[in-house]
Amino acid sequence: MTMIELRELLGWCTLINIGLLMFSTLAVLGLKNSIIKLHAKLFGVDEQALPLLYMQYVAAFKLLVIVFNLAPYIALRIMS
Numbered sequence: 001m002t003m004i005e006l007r008e009l010l011g012w013c014t015l016i017n018i019g020l021l022m023f024s025t026l027a028v029l030g031l032k033n034s035i036i037k038l039h040a041k042l043f044g045v046d047e048q049a050l051p052l053l054y055m056q057y058v059a060a061f062k063l064l065v066i067v068f069n070l071a072p073y074i075a076l077r078i079m080s
Contacts, residue, residue, distance in 0.1 A: 003076060
């Protein structure tokens, strides 16, 4: 795999993951009440604890996208 192909791969991975991050963030914020009720029933988690868990999930996902997709993509753009 050439550097150009790797850069393109990371670029597309970054776009797809940012799209998924935006979708999941909007779903958590927009459908909060119905998602809380569903997850509370499915997993037996207290409804007051779920908003914090959702924000931790979004924060971890965002950090992973930045570290494993965006930062390497930017580094490859700088190198070439």
